[in-house]
Each structure stands twice: as C-alpha cells, then as structure tokens.
Amino acid sequence: MSSAQNLFLQKIEICDTASFCVDCGSPKATCDPFTLDQISDRINRKYILKDASGSLTFQVLVEPSGFSCVLSYDDATNSPLTADLIRYLNGCIWKPAMVNGQAVSSSVNVVFKFAHGAISGRMARLDLRQMEPAGAPVIYNTATTYTNPSLKNYDFKVWTKYNSPLPDNISQTSAMDKLDVLWYATSKGLTRFDGKTFNPVNEYNSPFNAETAVQDIAVDKDNDKWVYLDNRIYKYRDGAGWQIFDFKKFLAPGVTHILNSRNGELLFTTKSGLVVVRKEKVVLLNKKNLPELPSGNIIYAFDDSQKRIWIGTTKGTIMIDKNARVTTFNTSETPLKNLCITGSAEDENGNIYFSLADEDNKTAGDNAKDGMAVLRPDGSWTLYNDKNSGMPANHITNMLYDKFEHVLWMGTDQSGLVRFDLKDGWENYHNNNSPAPGHKIYQLMQDSRGTIYATTANGLLRIAKKY
Template sequence: MSNQMPLIKNLLLLILAILYSGAKAQNLFPVKLENCKTDRFCLDCGDVKASYNEADFAELQEKLNKSLNLTGITGVIKFQVLIDSSGRGCVLSHTDQSNNQITQQIIKQLNNFKKWTPAVTANKKEGRTSINLTFTIKENLVFSKKVYQISGNIERVNIDAFKKSFDRPKNPEIYNKNYVYKNENLKNYKIAVWKSDNSNLPDNMNDHITIDRNGVLWLTAGDDLVTFDGKTFHIVGPSNENIGSYRSVETDNNNIKWVYGGKSIYSYDDKTWTKHDPKITGIDGTFKIINNPETGEVFFCTDKGLIIYKDGIWFNLDQNKVKEMPSNRVTFAKRDAKNRIWIGTFSGSVMIDGLGKATNFNNTETALKGKCITSMDEDEKGNLYFSLYEFDRKTPGQINNDEGIAIRYLDGSIKQFTTSNSGMPFNHANKVLYDRKEKVLWISTDRAGLVRYDLKDGWENYHNDNSTIPTSYISTMTFDKDGNLYLATRQGLVKIERR
C-alpha cells in the first residue's frame, strides 16, 4: 500500500449484486477473507440496525492510533463486517488489495472487538448482518501539532438508492476471445420482453421463476412474489405475513407452489397458504427448492442438509446419514432417471445411487472434483448436464474461474466445457436446460447472457448487444408446456419462442 490508500467512491452496483445473487457471491469488497461463516446473512437490515458500543469503539480507535505508524499516510479503506446474534463480529472483505500491515491490524482489532450490537427485526435478533465500516486516515491538528490519525464509522447502505441505480442493463462480458459466434439460429426466435416500463411488472429484478400446471408463471419481482397469465402481473402471497422478500419458488407434481420468504417455508394449493413449522420440517430457510417429477419429491437445499418432502413426510439427508457428503450446506440436488441423487454442496459434489452407495467427487479425478453442481438436466438418452461452481478457487478475485458446464455421458465419462476448450463465452453458468424439442442445451450466465449449444460444435451467444434480450444477467430459466423458454433476468421477464 502506498501513502495514498485507494479511495472507493461507488459501491452501489457491487452491493446490489450481493443482495440478489446466489450463494457464494457475498463479499462486497475486492479482498475476500475466508474466516467468516457466510451462509445466509442480510445487508444492513433490521428495524434496529447492527452497530457497536460507542465508548468501546472509540477505545478501539485509540489503540490503533497508538500502535500504528501513520505518519505521511492518508486515505480511506472500507471493511465489510458480519455481526451475529450474539454480538460477535468477523471481517468478511475489504478494499485494500495491497494487504498492508495497517489493514491487517485493523482487521485484527475488529475481529477481537466484543461490543458489537446485533440487528433486531420484529423484536428478534437477526442471525447475521453485514455492515460496512469506513476507516479514514488524515492529518489533524492536535494541541497545535499536526498528527496523522485514523477514525472509523459505520457507512449505512441506502437500499432504495442503489436499487434505482442498478435498474439498467449490464454490458456483456465475453471472456472467450477465440470463438466466433455466428448466431445463425437467432433469427428463428421471437423474443418478448416484459418490463416495468411496458407492463405492470412491479420490479425488473427477477431472480426466481416457476410455471404451474395451469400455465401460470410465478416469479419474484424485487421483493414481491407475482403471477403472470400472459397479459397481467398480480402481486400475491400469504396475507397478514410480513415476508420482506422472496428467495425461491417451485411447483410440485400436485400443482402446489412452494415458496421461501421471510425466513419461512410456505406452500399454496390455489386456495390456502400454509406456513410450515420448522419443528416439523427441520428447517426455517432454503437456498433452493427443486421438484422431482419422476418421484414426486420436493428437495429443499439447506445449510442443515438436503431436506426431502413427499406425501406429507419430511426427511433429512445429511452427513450423519451419508458420510461421503462433503458438507451439510447443500446448494443443489436432483434425482435423475436412474434414481440417483446428484447433490452439490459448498464443499463439493456427491452422487447417491439407487442402492444408497455414495460417491464424493472430491475423491475422484473427474471434472466434478473441486466443483459444486449448481443445476442439472437430463436428455432422453440419459446424458446429464451440469453447471459448475469452483468452491476452492485458486486465484482470489479472479472472475472467469475453472467452472463452465459438464456433460456426463452414458459410458460414465464426464467432460467439462469452458472458455478455453469450447464456445462458452464465460465460465460461470446459473442454469442449464435441455431442450427436448430442438435437442439443444440452453445455458444462462450472469455476465454473458444466454448460450445455445447444439451439442456438437455449434455455440451461439445472445445478449443485449446482439438481440432484444434486455441484459447479460440471466438469473434462471424454465420451459412452459409448449417448449417456450422463459428467462428471469435483472431487466424483466423474457420469453423466447421458436417462430
């Protein structure tokens, strides 16, 4: 770090990406620390915000000023601190990419600080809250003598302001510089877009979507849960419940809609909303809800294992039952046609076959080693398609990581496709969907838009620079009964229909 520490002026887009992205995208600032427990936390939330005891924090600053040599140093550094319900704090990320000793000392003092006060919502302490602290070093006049001092304070996040600033399309980021995208099939599709400026969609930020057995779309729009009948959007949800925001939605075989919101699991049978008691389900939250059409099971991916629901019975699959599971923190799970369960955890992936034998892929030399499965689909022949997340990244701060997609063929071999060996434009995929009508694979990304792969050698890439798709950020996608592809994006709802 030079005498002039980096000054971070605009964090709005980065903060918003954290709020609404999936797991693992939780560090606000460039330098991520690995010592914090980061499953599920809210950003500067609460009726009463997380804070600190003023007198004790002043003492912390005094310790820093006495122990650090600040002469000639000026600048600003920001820290993201997680505060749990017991008042313990942990520095998750910061802005000083030089990792100067001054920064290390501040981190040490913040982690050892015992006088944090947790956030409170509805008279209940929040489990974990992220707050931002700004430390400034500048020259002050003390008793007619110029001295360099450090001072810190909380920098509150204006949620409404950065939401508004984010409501614009992101330019595509194409990391594959070798593949030439001809996009010859783009002309064969009719693309419709619904946004808040051309419909009654309440918010352009759509992160979760499902289509029920009646053909009605259910999606999240900002903090709201809405339905769409092809013409009009309707805000729905449990009445007399302070949900706050919705994080997942899925439809099961009985046309029951499952929703996670407000730290509770709800279901809706087109007549009544039911709030499910955590004492019965074993969970009060989920990363993702996934229906299994062949078995009628509903999977809830949680930090307590894989919770399976079927016919009114709840069952927990965790490390106590399957020792090969790399972690209880499950981010994705689904059964295939051969009754195998494929599970992605935050520490690796595992497959449990129909006889109960489990394979931890961290112990193999396949493309799934060191990877978390984040979505899966299957074709009519039994080939499996995965999107991947590299959980133990080799290069901190690198964006285009060793991820991409993988295909498991019928002979058991697994091949990974990335920007280095295929037409993948960017290596982080949010979802894969196999199109049984066209026999192609659709891949959604959060930086490079939509990918169409013909499963031979043809890769096409559609985004807001070459099509009417309004953004390069596609959260997830689904098919309707007619094979039309719907995209949940950060710039509205998109329908792709073959002409």
C-alpha cells in the same frame, strides 16, 4: 430534461412531449391521494368488478401548469374502463415537479389494482437506477466468433416494472406451473403471469403482502406451489388456497433452494443438510447420518432418470444410487473432482449436464475450474469451458434442456444466454447483439408450448419460436 420516452406499449399521441423528464425533480410531481380515491370511486360505482383481478398502469405527463395528460399505458385490450381512467386522469390537477426551483414537465406512473370487487389507485415511484442501460457483457472466450444463426428464428419480448405491472426487474427465483402460469418472485413482491395478464399475489389473496420478499419458489408434480420466506414454507394448491408448514427444526439455518424431484419429493437445500419432504414426512440428510457428505452446506440437489440423487456441497459433490451406494467425486478423476454441482439438465437420451462451481474460489471474474460437465449413459465424461469450446464464460447461473428443439440453454451472470445444439453449435445472445435486455441471466423456464422465459437483472424476457 429529455426527449419523450413512452414507458408502455399502448401509446397516446396527443400530449405535448417536446421535452420532459421521467419521475424527476425535488419535489417530484404528485397529486393528492384523495384525487385517486375519487377516480377509483367513480369506476367502482360505474362497473361491476367482482371477478376483476390484476392491475392497470398509466404513465401520466404532468406539465408545469399542473395539467396532466396520459402518455402510455399497459392495457392491450383498450377496454372502456381503461378509456374512463384515461379521461379521469387527464382531468386531474397535479403539483408539478420542481428542478432548481422551477416547475418542469415530468412523467409519473399511476397503478390501479383490482381486489375484492373494487379498484384502488396509487402512485408508483420509479427507481431510475434500474432504468440505466445494462452495460456491456463480458465475453471471456476470445477464440469464438458468434454468428448466432438461430437468432432470427425467435421473437423476443421484454417486460419491466416500467412497461408492465412487474413488481421488480430483478427475479432470482421464479417457477412455471403446469398450467403455463409463470410465478415471478422478487424481493419486492410476487406476481403471476399467464402470458397476457399479470396478477399480483398480495394480502387480498395470500398470507403475505404485495411487497413481500420471496426467497425461493418451486412447483411440484401435483402443481402445488411452494414458497419460502421468513424461514417458513407456504404451499398453494389451486382451488384450496394457502397452507403454512413450520419446518423450523429442520430449516433453522435457512433454505437456499427448493427443488422438485422426479418421484414427488421436495428437496430443501440448507447450510446444515438436505431436507427431503415426501407426503409431508420430513427426512434430514446431514454429515451425522450421511458421513460421505463432503460438507453439510448443501448448494444443489438433483435426481436423474436412473433414480440417482446428486448432492452438491461447498466442499464437493456426491451421488447416491438407487441401492443407496454412495460415490464421492472428490477422489475420482472426473470433471466433478473437488467441485460443486450448481445446476443440471437431462436430455431424452440420458445425457446429464451439470454446471460446476469452485466454491473455494468464488471470484468475480472467470474461474477456470467452473464450466459444464456432461455425463453420458456409458459413464464417460466431457468437460466444456470457455477455453475448449464455444462457451462465452465459465460461470453458469441456470440450465434448461429444450425438449422441443433438442438444445441446451444456459444462463450466465456476465455473458448473457448460451444456446448449445449438443454437438458443436454455440450461440450467445445478450444486449449487444440481440433484443435481450441485458447480460445477467438468473433463471430459465419453459412452458408446455416450448416458449422460454428468462429472468434477468433488467426485466422478464420471453423467447418464442417463430412458426
């Protein structure tokens, strides 16, 4: 048993919350599915829901007697429909949770989804392992003291599957479209977030169901969304719906990343080459037609403002210039020698930032060969790592150049977020020194207003500049 823990931002202070557990017991608290069907039917008969979308989630306290009381919910508008749902839920009779044979107070979550002009309700069990604290970050740089002077300039907000309709706390691939809608992809489903409302992508509005495991997603220059799962490519165009592409001949080894180039090409990295798609024409670059590739196992690809394409493989990196000349970095004395580029960013001055990985030595700790390389317009290189700079760790998961503040953001898998002002100003934000929910960052995105979103192992983080 624990003291009261409200999961959602909208709270109701009328329940007896002296002591209860969260979705605990064996068996856990439950209600007959017919009860939720009855509630849904009452709402459907009272409201016209033909244009409604998204979902509402309620945390319900179930007492040992079986009576219920809504503790918190996620509807900031406090609509009349939500008020009715709270009233109906408070009138239900439940089977309470049992601990050591005794009925106890516990809270459960109930989700009501809108689809095809109707509402339907179901219980949503919690994965209590994901509610555990993120743990302490690992900072390998012991020479730098992070004072983080810019931290006070940001508002942090966190959504998890317990205080919002997120399908899962962990998202290793997501994308921001040109209308500032975040497509949040997980192994347990895909949802869209417009900054206020989460709208699930499910069997009612897509070719896949609400719990489909999405492997990668990207947005192209035309604002079309490309989704990879089950060795198929799906394209979604606003107003036109979904289209399925079958590239099995090219994608048989499996896609690792979908990347969007400046000239409109889509780049699919695979274990046997780079698949380039332009206007639905498909070209495969592999060791047969591009022998300079150190390996056919492609990890990352990027085209810069000078129309050069950079390809990182498990055995090193190459660059192809606009005249089709190839530079192999395994024989050059640069920071890229024998290393794979895994991410990139370019600023308005033409400086290119590459995250590096030693694919031959992918240890769980801190590899001294990993880090960040900067290529300047004059052709000079600079290498940054946690021994010669303010980087807290060498392994970078994602990079974002913030064109609004002219700083570079990096995500790490052990040390949280890194903010670099491109000169000598290093800041490091994680769960021990900021409102960030954890220290494992997967992806960074920015909308047209400058707001940054970070997907983490502990939920979705939004970082907004204070004005």
